[in-house]
Amino acid sequence: MAIKVNIKKIVSFTLWCTLGAGVVVLLVAAIGYRNNKTCKGYRIEIAGASGTQFIDKKQILDLLAGTGAGKIQNTPIAHFDLRRMESVLEKNVWIKDAELFFDNNEILRVNVTEREPIARVFTREGNSFYMDSSGVQLPLSDKLTTKLPVFTNYPTAKIRTHGADSLLIVQMKQLSAFIRSDSFWTAQIAQMDVTMDKRFELIPTIGNHIIGFGDGSDYQAKFHRLFVFYKEVLSKTGFDKYSRIDVAYAGQVIGTHKAGTRVDSLQGMRNIQQMIRSAQLLRSDTIHQRDMRPLETPVQTEQTLTNYDLIPANGDSVRTTSPTTTNHPPVRPRAIMPKTNNKPHNNH
Structure with a gap:
């Protein structure tokens, strides 16, 4: 009985070996046949x-x-x-x-x-390049036909995906992806400036104010608070009433008043409508050059808006504080240059 079992095993093993050898021979023959052919x-x-x-x-x-x-x-x-x-x-x-x-x-x-460019980057030294979704640095190209988010004041001449700037690159990719996915913010955010402590200050297309964004964490909630502030406050007060709007802190929007501003609720609503129209008619990847106005000093009023409990319907009820002495750092120019076929927009 044991001998019959062994014979079956030997026969089975022999058959499998023969089959395997046959497959190898056929593959080698097929490869040889293919290699002897020419590319058509x-x-x-x-x-x-x-x-x-x-x-x-x-x-x-x-x-x-x-x-x-x-x-x-x-x-x-x-x-x-x-x-x-x-x-x-x-x-x-x-x-x-x-x-x-x-x-x-x-x-x-x-x-x-x-590779797909997702952002245009300007360095502190004045160089410019694209960045792709993997954080790879790409050269500029005249073939690009889409509008990209713009980052200015990047600290180094080249992108470093490892080391000290790795978190900054991750946050830049996240912010860029979010803005590109939303036509409203694509139209409204002209550029994002990287500060010395690797936070972000956003420069809007409409409105002469700076948006203090903080780091790139919790960016979706920050943009939501900013949108609510635009809709519920700036549509009533006008877009030039505040010199700075901060959304860096969780659940808060902090608006810093300008001196001598005039409330024009009709113009504020028109600005909102203009942003919506701009979101529907996105321009090409044109980067406009215009100087940023320095913040007015001293800061006269400040209002903290928590949990979207914004301001009364009259749009001009704010808490007045005594002027404080604030040493503002020098304001960097907008690193934005127009194409020859597009006229620069006057946003002031």
Whole structure:
């Protein structure tokens, strides 16, 4: 009985080994058959989230030619080093991923995924570049047709995704993604300035005030409080009544009055309507240059608005305090430059 069992095991093992060897032989034969064939052509596919192509098919062909592939069509398939060709393509700053393979018709398929810019960054030294969703630094391109959030006063000449600036980069990516997802804020936030302590000050398109945002934490709630303040307060008081609006503290909006401002509720409502229209008619990635007016000193009034308990309907009832002496740091100019085909907007 034991002998019969052993014979069955031996026969089964032999059959499996024979089958495995046959599969290997067939694969080797198929590969050899494929390698003896020549490439009949190529097909290049470029994918990008924004639909904008920052690298074209000719540039990809030039990169492939630099790998020694030479003329692609009618070249023996065995002469192609696909992994090396993928590596060469992925060294291009605009290419996030590359995949090359031959299909059943001996056509070389080149599938490329582009990097997508999500923000434009200006450094303290005056350099400018794009940043993608992975925090990779990208060069400027005239092919970009979409409006991007703008960050100014970035502390270093290059993006550093590790080390001291890693949290700052994460917060910049989060703020940029949020603003891009909301047409209202895309139209209203002209730029976000990085302060010396790596917090954010937002500069609006409409209104001559600065928005103290704090760090990038709890950003959705901060934007919500700011929107409520715009709708319930600035629509009644006018957009030039406050020199600074702070939303950095949880559950609070702190507005600092300007001296000598006039309440114009009709103009305030028009400003709200204009922002909504701007959100519907987004401009291209034009960055406008205009100087930021310094804050008026001394600060005369301050109102803390908690849990959206804002101000009475007359829109002008605030608590007056004695002027305090405040040493304001020098105000940085807006690092925003217009395209030649767009006229700069007068926001004052």
